[in-house]
Amino acid sequence: GAVVSQHPSWVICKSGTSVKIECRSLDFQATTMFWYRQFPKQSLMLMATSNEGSKATYEQGVEKDKFLINHASLTLSTLTVTSAHPEDSSFYICSARDPGTDVYGYTFGSGTRLTVV
Amino acid sequence: GQSLEQPSEVTAVEGAIVQINCTYQTSGFYGLSWYQQHDGGAPTFLSYNALDGLEETGRFSSFLSRSDSYGYLLLQELQMKDSASYFCAGKMDSSYKLIFGSGTRLLVRP
Numbered sequence: 001g002a003v004v005s006q007h008p009s010w011v012i013c014k015s016g017t018s019v020k021i022e023c024r025s026l027d028f029q030a031t032t033m034f035w036y037r038q039f040p041k042q043s044l045m046l047m048a049t050s051n052e053g054s055k056a057t058y059e060q061g062v063e064k065d066k067f068l069i070n071h072a073s074l075t076l077s078t079l080t081v082t083s084a085h086p087e088d089s090s091f092y093i094c095s096a097r098d099p100g101t102d103v104y105g106y107t108f109g110s111g112t113r114l115t116v117v
Numbered sequence: 118g119q120s121l122e123q124p125s126e127v128t129a130v131e132g133a134i135v136q137i138n139c140t141y142q143t144s145g146f147y148g149l150s151w152y153q154q155h156d157g158g159a160p161t162f163l164s165y166n167a168l169d170g171l172e173e174t175g176r177f178s179s180f181l182s183r184s185d186s187y188g189y190l191l192l193q194e195l196q197m198k199d200s201a202s203y204f205c206a207g208k209m210d211s212s213y214k215l216i217f218g219s220g221t222r223l224l225v226r227p
Binding site for chain 1: 150157158159160161162165204212213214215216217218219220222
């Protein structure tokens with residue numbers, strides 16, 4: 001089945017620094033990937049839709065200059081949290097849809113737990 | 118706006134049957150998915166309903182009623198490993214993005 005690899009699985013950074021998270025589709029090409037954010041015991045909140053070769057589409061309330069998304073190839077999307085602050089600490093998860101399937105069973109990466117100190 | 122509501126917690130006994138409901142409000146709706154997520158893990162796809170009715174996949178079944186803006190996930194022969202969070206997710210427009218429900222934590226007791 002479809003596999004999405006996400007790295008790193010966890011990261012600790014100092015306040016004010018930037019952190020890059022990678023999301024790769026390993027056995028399929030994903031023209032579209034999605035980035036979610038999840039706080040403990042809460043739901044997944046869609047942050048943005050990452051489109052290969054074009055600008056990402058951000059959900060209302062998500063700062064595009066703070067959460068930079070790059071989808072430079074059909075298998076890789078990156079999320080960069082710029083000038084991170086403690087309130088950015090969260091679980092970030094990417095997902096992708098294998099266009100070869102007929103059902104809307106998206107595959108998720110294993111997530112990245114970001115802690116800003 | 119778009120929202121999907123679920124009960125926050127459900128507790129059931131091993132071997133029993135449990136139903137997790139999902140009600141949604143949206144101006145557009147294409148289909149309803151269900152995902153399972155264990156603590157600290159990634160969500161995994163369980164089922165998808167594009168049309169009204171029941172979809173069965175092993176011990177899990179999912180139901181959708183568009184007229185009632187309502188769906189549910191039915192888990193049969195509960196096992197301890199089924200203890201997890203369950204999310205309904207709606208495809209709300211012609212794009213492929215999903216909007217997730219509030220989530221239900223299922224606790225299966227011996």
